[in-house]
Amino acid sequence: MTILTLARRKAAALLSSPPSQNPFINNSKVAYYVSSRNMTSDSSENDVIVIGGGPGGYVAAIKAAQMGLKTTCIEKRGSLGGTCLNVGCIPSKALLHSSHMYHEAKHSFASHGVKFSNVEIDLPAMMAQKDKAVSGLTKGIEGLLKKNKVNYVKGWGKFLSPSEVSVDTIDGGNTVVKGKNIIVATGSDVKSLPGITIDEKRIVSSTGALALSEIPKKLIVIGAGYIGLEMGSVWCRLGSEVTVVEFAPDIVPTMDSEVRKQFQRSLEKQKMKFKLKTKVVSVDSSGDSVKLTLEPAEGGEQFILEADVVLVSAGRIPFTEGLQLEKIGVETDKGGRILVNERFATNVPGVYAIGDVIPGPMLAHKAEEDGVACVEYLAGKEGHVDYDMVPGVVYTHPEVAYVGKTEEQVKALGVAYRVGKFPFLANSRAKAIDDAEGIVKILAEKETDKILGVHIMAPNAGELIHEAAIALQYGASSEDIARTCHAHPTMSEAVKEAAMATYDKAIHI
Structure with a gap:
């Protein structure tokens, strides 16, 4: 069944269902401009309220307004764009x-x-320069809300009922916002570790790591995921001696293992050090340096590492603090994620959730897709998000990007498959600019040649991956990419050559 046929069937089913079953979801933080410092109430009811002004929330709010729905967005930070x-x-x-x-x-x-x-x-x-970029973009989003006539309330929102949100505004007042549909899009927060207190000075989260006042001589990163590797890479380039401590046996567990090994070797060549299968027992910041007591993950002799700064980057957790979800009976799982159906509706009628507060990849672009789809469902149209088609990118140098299945996942499914690879050492553009480290790896079903996954390690892998994302979304074969003319000389030719190697043979190797 094609995507278009599936969408038509879903749309027909949706249009025949009662309005109460058309869920609307948004993943932003709602905020209003309120001048009064006393309790006020907006007597006019909104079609949609979005709590949270991050990538999911502000996108959902704009999309709702574009679809003719009266919309309010509530954001506690006072600056749109969320954590991202x-x-x-x-x-x-x-x-x-x-x-x-x-x-x-x-x-x-x-x-x-x-x-x-x-x-x-x-x-x-x-x-x-970093702060200027952030400031300009946040103001730009505020301008987009205004352009699309989204009511923007700056303050901390919490549920009074499934149709009312009380907002403690940042100017010290309070207002109650009423709406037919409320979307929770409050994003995620840093995951803490037992016995470690983040002071954002010497023991920092990613927030503190973005604002260090001097370059640490020694930096220890706890966690070898996207954020830890990216921030470790920043300070390593600037001269810090960086050691990454990871409890698991591998870095970035969602990455294809073959590409992961090449990636780790590349980072090690850049002088990043790794201590994998290592447990953090305790952290002592009472002295001149921060001392970490470590031991093997499986148990064994303890040892100490010292650093000027320690970055805690052990993942993120849904942020629902202060929303009073329990007051209206919204169900969550053991990890604190809000449980929703395929249309982002919670168990409470009229209440929806999107982005990092629900199951799925904790990525800004996933939240945006959630927000658009949720609003489309709410407006009686057909929404679409496929979490298996969400690309991931690690923005180090080289970058690593991937979409679809890893080779390990394909093997676990028991699917007969082919693999095609092409190194950037054989790509003319990469050689011309003397930046040829990396590889393209494509996995395709053996019988049909349908692409199952694409993995790229390259200087601009985050841009190259979207050709693959479109191919997977439309069920393309490796031959489809191989027979598509690619401009020469470009990095993207490596994707074409890898596709050629998947269904037949590459030319330039």
Whole structure:
């Protein structure tokens, strides 16, 4: 069955169902401009209230307004964009780019004929550039809400009932916002570890790691996931001695194992150190340095590592604090995630949830898709999100991006498959710019040649992966990509060659 046919059938079923069964979901934090410091109430009822102004929430609010629904967005931070824009995706990418520029200037420019006597780091200027990017984008989102006539309330929202949200506004007042449908899009928070107190100075979360006032001589990163590796990469490039401590036997467990091994070797060449299968027993910050007591994950002799700064990056948890979900009876799982159906509806009629507060990948782009689909369902249309087709990207250098199944997952499914690979060492554009570390790996079903997964390690893998994402979404074969003309010379030719290697043979290797 094609995607289009499936969508038509779902739409027909949805349009024949009663309005009460058309769920609407949004993953942002709602906020209003309220001048009064006393209790007020908005007597006019909204079609949609979104609690949370992050990627899921503000996107859902804008989409709802575009569909003619009266919409209010409530955001406690007073700055739109959520964790992603304010203290996550955007500032980290700014620092990743700035630190990469410094690293290139120091280590690579001379080989390209660009020489100068000295290269210095101006950390305050680097941080100012990051802050400027964040400020400009948050203001841009606020402008989009205004353009689309979304009512924006700045404050902390909590449920009074399934149709009422009390907002403690950031100016000290309180207002009650009423709505037919309420979408919880409050995102996620840093996962803490027992016995470790984050002070955002010497023991930091990703938030603190984005705002260090000086470059630490030694940095220990607890956790070898996306965030830990990216932030470790930033400070490693700037001169820190970085050690990554991970309880699991591998870095980034969602990554294809073959690509993961190449990726780890690449990071080790950049002088990042790894202590895998290692447990953090305790952290002592009482002295001049922070001391971590560690031991093998399976038990054994303890040892101590010292650092100037420790980054706790052990994952994230749904953020639902203060929402009073229990007051209206919203069900959650053991991990605190809000349980929803395929249309993002909770067990409480009129209440929905999207993004990081529900099961699924904790990624900004997944939250955005949730927000759009939820609102489309709410408006009586057909929404669509396929969590198996959500791409993942680690924004180090080289980047690693992937979509679909890993080879391990395909094997576990018992599917007969083919593998095609192509190294960037054989890609003319990569060789021309002297940045040829990496590989493209494609997995396809043996009988039908349907693509099952694509994994890319390359300088701009995060951009290259979307050709694969579209291919998987439309059920393409590796031959479909191989027979599509790609411009020369480009990095994307490596994807074409890997596709050729999957169904037949590559040309340039």
